[in-house]
Amino acid sequence: MLDTIISGAIEYAQTMSHWETTAVLLGVAYLVLAMRQSQWCWYAAFGSTAIFSWLFFDVSLVMESALNVYYLAMAVYGWLAWRNGSQESPDLPVQRWGIQQHGIAIGGVVLISLISGWLLTNNTNAALPYLDSFTTWGAVLTTWMVTRKILENWLYWVVIDAAAIYLYIDRGLYLTAVLMAFYVVLAVGGYLLWRRDYQAQQASPQAA
Template sequence: MIPVDNSLITEIIHQFSVQSSWELLAASLGILYVVLAAKESAWCWPAAFASTVIYTVLFWEGQLPMQALLNFYYMGMAVYGFILWRGVNNTENIIAITSRPLKFHIMYITAGLVISFLIGYYLDSFPETQLPYLDAFVMVFSVMTTVLMARKVIENWLYWIVIDSFAIALYWQTGFYATIVMFTVYLVLAAYGYLNWKKLHAV
């Protein structure tokens, strides 16, 4: 029989109880955002805005400065994405789903890794910062990939699968257990979003 770490289970239950209905609300709104985005609905962006307002505060208090900064950035991108997807005259699907060539993705990944390393190296000089390189990686690629989402680049979903996997590792080690549940759901929804957008792109 595989031994069960009762102390870990107790800690998870404790974190769910004390860590807040705020985190649960933010996670729920985050899931709603991805569901609506996968359906190509512009109303995903108001849900994202509300979720990121809450997460900006939570991550700042949890000493994850890059995640707090990332969610502050998301607030602005939520406004940008809503305007872009709705269009000036509220015409739906103004921005068409598109794809990018391999050369673009090679440059994209290389730039993201270099920037992540530089930011992680800087953050590592602050002893109070947790997991600086992982924090930086998740932040940098999330920033870059949110732009791809707003511009309806279909490969954004593939990047989110990778980002969400690393984010789960980050939040597991820093105690944001409700957020782990959200990002696990994100993994499934990212696969759904890619397949659905691919179908829509082929129409």
């Protein structure tokens, strides 16, 4: 299995799409900038997702293609949300969810993934419909969490990106699979950085 993946990756690298390379580089830029809470992350996100929308549709990952159209809208919304913050805090602060909010969020993702996976199985020729649905709906939720600077978004990304690795290897998008593996590592770093900022906020006189 490992030999097959490695040989496939080498063969693919020789004919790799320049568009996929560009999308991957912009995707890495987005995540690194998001870790630093930089507004520029949303510009990188818009460019990356515009390219991926077409790439995923071309390899029959219907839900992933639709997800990237959603990402385009969220890139615009995220830019506005981070820029405007709120009346109380012009710069949007890092926030946390309680156990109940997480329970509702996770339960909702699992339920809607089962429904859309079943619909795709019975009405389309989509590849890996249940896994495709899970990574899609999980990412829909988690992307919105990023726009609101919910700390735990990074932990959600670890799970989603890890699941997406298999999805992309199965579809022959080896470079994108490598990107997802890199994302898992960066998501851990993002969580640690945002947690540090959150703790600093809580310790500040204004938070007291």
